[in-house]
Amino acid sequence: MKWVAVGGLVVAAGLGACSDGPSVDVPPRPSVDASDATVVDPDGGDGGIADGATPYPFSLPKGFPTPSVPANNPLTKEKVALGRHLFYDKRLSGNGTLSCAGCHEQARAFTDGRPFGIGSTGQVHRRNSQTLANVAYAATMTWANPVLTTLEEQARVPMFGIDPIVELGIRGKEDEVLAALRAEEKYSTLFPAAFPAQADPLTLDNVVRALASFQRTLISGRSAFDRYRYDGDANALTAEQKRGMELFGSETLECFHCHGGFNFTDAVAFEGVPVERRFHNTGLYNIGGAGAFPPGNQGLIDFTGVASDMGKFKAPTLRNIEKTAPYMHDGSIATLDEVLDHYAAGGRTITSGPYAGVGKSNPFKSGFIVSFTISPEDKAAVIAFLRSLTDEAFLTDPSLSNPWPQ
Amino acid sequence: MKVRSAFLLVPCAALITFAYACSDSASNNPPPAGDAGSKADAAPGVDAAPLPDSGPPPTVGPVELKFEARVGAEPFACGKTYAGIGTSSATAAAGDLRFFIHDVKLLRGTEEVPVTLDTRAPWQSARLALLDFEDKTGECEFGTSGTNDIVKGSVLGTGFDGITFKIGVPEDLNHLNKDLQPAPLPGSGLNWDWTNGYIHIAVQLNSMKLESDGVARVPPFYSHVGSTQCSGDPADGGTPGCALKNRPTVRLSGFDPTKSKIVLDAKKLYEGSNIDVNTPDTIPGCMSSPSDPECPPIFTRFGLDFATGLPKGSPVIFSVEPR
Numbered sequence: 001m002k003w004v005a006v007g008g009l010v011v012a013a014g015l016g017a018c019s020d021g022p023s024v025d026v027p028p029r030p031s032v033d034a035s036d037a038t039v040v041d042p043d044g045g046d047g048g049i050a051d052g053a054t055p056y057p058f059s060l061p062k063g064f065p066t067p068s069v070p071a072n073n074p075l076t077k078e079k080v081a082l083g084r085h086l087f088y089d090k091r092l093s094g095n096g097t098l099s100c101a102g103c104h105e106q107a108r109a110f111t112d113g114r115p116f117g118i119g120s121t122g123q124v125h126r127r128n129s130q131t132l133a134n135v136a137y138a139a140t141m142t143w144a145n146p147v148l149t150t151l152e153e154q155a156r157v158p159m160f161g162i163d164p165i166v167e168l169g170i171r172g173k174e175d176e177v178l179a180a181l182r183a184e185e186k187y188s189t190l191f192p193a194a195f196p197a198q199a200d201p202l203t204l205d206n207v208v209r210a211l212a213s214f215q216r217t218l219i220s221g222r223s224a225f226d227r228y229r230y231d232g233d234a235n236a237l238t239a240e241q242k243r244g245m246e247l248f249g250s251e252t253l254e255c256f257h258c259h260g261g262f263n264f265t266d267a268v269a270f271e272g273v274p275v276e277r278r279f280h281n282t283g284l285y286n287i288g289g290a291g292a293f294p295p296g297n298q299g300l301i302d303f304t305g306v307a308s309d310m311g312k313f314k315a316p317t318l319r320n321i322e323k324t325a326p327y328m329h330d331g332s333i334a335t336l337d338e339v340l341d342h343y344a345a346g347g348r349t350i351t352s353g354p355y356a357g358v359g360k361s362n363p364f365k366s367g368f369i370v371s372f373t374i375s376p377e378d379k380a381a382v383i384a385f386l387r388s389l390t391d392e393a394f395l396t397d398p399s400l401s402n403p404w405p406q
Numbered sequence: 407m408k409v410r411s412a413f414l415l416v417p418c419a420a421l422i423t424f425a426y427a428c429s430d431s432a433s434n435n436p437p438p439a440g441d442a443g444s445k446a447d448a449a450p451g452v453d454a455a456p457l458p459d460s461g462p463p464p465t466v467g468p469v470e471l472k473f474e475a476r477v478g479a480e481p482f483a484c485g486k487t488y489a490g491i492g493t494s495s496a497t498a499a500a501g502d503l504r505f506f507i508h509d510v511k512l513l514r515g516t517e518e519v520p521v522t523l524d525t526r527a528p529w530q531s532a533r534l535a536l537l538d539f540e541d542k543t544g545e546c547e548f549g550t551s552g553t554n555d556i557v558k559g560s561v562l563g564t565g566f567d568g569i570t571f572k573i574g575v576p577e578d579l580n581h582l583n584k585d586l587q588p589a590p591l592p593g594s595g596l597n598w599d600w601t602n603g604y605i606h607i608a609v610q611l612n613s614m615k616l617e618s619d620g621v622a623r624v625p626p627f628y629s630h631v632g633s634t635q636c637s638g639d640p641a642d643g644g645t646p647g648c649a650l651k652n653r654p655t656v657r658l659s660g661f662d663p664t665k666s667k668i669v670l671d672a673k674k675l676y677e678g679s680n681i682d683v684n685t686p687d688t689i690p691g692c693m694s695s696p697s698d699p700e701c702p703p704i705f706t707r708f709g710l711d712f713a714t715g716l717p718k719g720s721p722v723i724f725s726v727e728p729r
Contacts, residue, residue, distance in 0.1 A: 072583070147581075147602050147636050156584065156599035162548065163600065163630075163693050171595060172548035205585050295697070296687040305635040305649060305696050 115331025283347025
């Protein structure tokens with residue numbers, strides 16, 4: 001067998017090296033054009049802003065950098081408008097029962113108030129629905145996936161995924177979903193307006209592009225904190241909130257290491273700043289004392305297989321955190337008060353049941369999760385500060401709301 | 407013909423050590439004048455210089471590789487149910503059966519001759535072919551209506567007695583921008599978006615057993631093999647790659663493309679599995695998770711080492727039969 005394998009290598013090397021023609025075995029990397037003839041769209045997208053489309057002007061809050069936008073999906077007003085309609089459209093699911101907004105409600109900063117998302121067929125997700133506020137700046141998408149770095153890539157997961165659950169449930173029902181969208185009169189103008197260079201623009205690839213475009217406009221930066229910090233309004237925060245802000249930024253609480261910067265998370269990327277993949281174990285579990293998290297929901301290790309990635313998840317933004325309960329990747333902490341208890345203890349202790357263990361002693365825990373003593377007054381101050389990150393204008397912005405007749 | 411092939415291999419084999427010597431070597435052995443016609447017919451990379459005492463030079467001809475999917479003795483077909491599946495002898499309905507293949511070579515003794523795949527949308531590109539035995543009827547809910555049981559290409563010579571190919575999407579094609587890809591990737595329905603890649607092979611039988619409530623069926627026993635533990639995203643300039651590649655290598659003797667077919671028997675895949683039950687808190691069946699207890703017996707029968715993701719023997723589910 002070994003000898004045969006070597007023989008095969010000889011043939012391969014011979015063909016590749018001795019010929020002027022294309023190699024059969026060793027295709028050039030990374031392009032697909034050399035040996036695959038049919039590349040439909042050489043620009044990898046809609047090829048730039050076509051005639052008739054209008055560039056979308058980001059109106060960014062002070063202190064916010066410019067989000068990265070993939071070159072193959074430039075942001076236009078028309079794509080944003082289409083994406084908004086699709087985001088709120090239940091026809092974008094295999095059985096017509098669930099839209100993106102079903103798990104991402106504007107009033108809850110685009111979360112759903114439940115511990116776990118629920119898919120179109122009723123299956124319960126193992127993860128908590130994340131806020132989409134400022135998702136344009138997310139370095140990586142979902143809770144613990146190092147390879148999803150664009151909203152385009154991410155959109156396909158709820159659309160087509162069946163693992164761990166069916167979310168929108170479009171896999172296997174692509175034709176039915178497209179037919180349902182085609183039957184909507186509004187889309188007969190929205191799709192051509194968004195993709196004016198395409199003869200038949202009502203495609204799932206364009207659905208992906210439009211959803212990503214709309215989500216890039218979900219910018220939240222008009223909270224009381226922002227008015228205080230960036231607009232020079234010294235009275236935008238109460239005295240208690242200011243004290244909470246100091247505590248938040250202290251080396252005692254260590255919050256800012258993972259929840260720092262303009263978006264209160266270290267997992268950001270934007271124009272000119274390369275993606276840094278950051279995931280942390282915060283000592284939520286320590287099953288059996290060896291660091292284990294509950295089976296089937298162990299964080300980055302589920303993806304990488306690296307033992308030290310056990311229990312590592314992305315630090316979510318704290319913007320609008322008041323509105324996004326329950327907390328953590330599995331929605332296992334109901335209130336901000338209890339979240340602070342968890343961090344003050346340096347990890348959560350579960351005394352009984354299958355998940356029993358002392359999270360504080362989790363061997364894979366981040367070094368920034370240190371225990372601290374906090375008075376009830378200081379705890380209240382930190383929570384008051386966190387509430388200053390609520391952006392009411394974002395939660396009620398008509399341009400981000402459901403555009404369909406109610 | 408064997409003599410001729412051996413001759414061709416010798417100078418190229420030397421190249422493994424002396425990488426730049428090949429073109430020199432070739433130019434030192436120019437084909438005789440007047441051989442332009444046969445050279446044009448030769449496969450890429452094969453010098454068509456005739457040898458003394460050999461017959462007419464081999465030519466490149468079309469080849470069709472016929473596949474068949476079965477469950478035991480019966481054809482795999484959506485809408486059908488099969489008895490005697492797995493360790494519980496379950497009755498199960500057809501759910502899915504699709505796979506990609508690449509790196510196809512026909513064997514002649516120990517010689518391996520690459521098959522150049524036709525570009526045949528929606529089933530084939532020059533690098534990759536999709537075999538698809540489900541038609542989206544019955545319980546084949548995640549599939550596509552089209553089916554394909556044949557791979558078309560061309561190959562130099564005749565007289566083959568075996569075949570080898572790899573299952574799955576090659577790594578350099580597996581994680582590219584999904585908008586860009588030529589057939590057979592788009593529309594395959596095998597996109598595995600959480601890895602930015604594709605499922606290499608999907609086999610699914612749905613047990614008819616009911617849950618303890620007596621109403622709902624037990625979940626389908628998915629067998630989705632794809633590369634896992636991936637890193638690097640081309641969207642941010644990274645080079646994608648997966649630690650567990652999970653691409654089986656099929657190697658079958660006794661295969662003559664003009665007389666034989668390649669049979670995949672889904673029943674054999676489940677010989678070590680109980681498809682009536684699934685470990686709680688794990689994916690129904692096996693979706694290649696390294697921590698899924700349903701995976702090891704499935705991976706063994708796919709010819710994969712579960713721990714390393716490397717090929718380990720030809721998958722027992724594949725065999726050769728007369729056409």
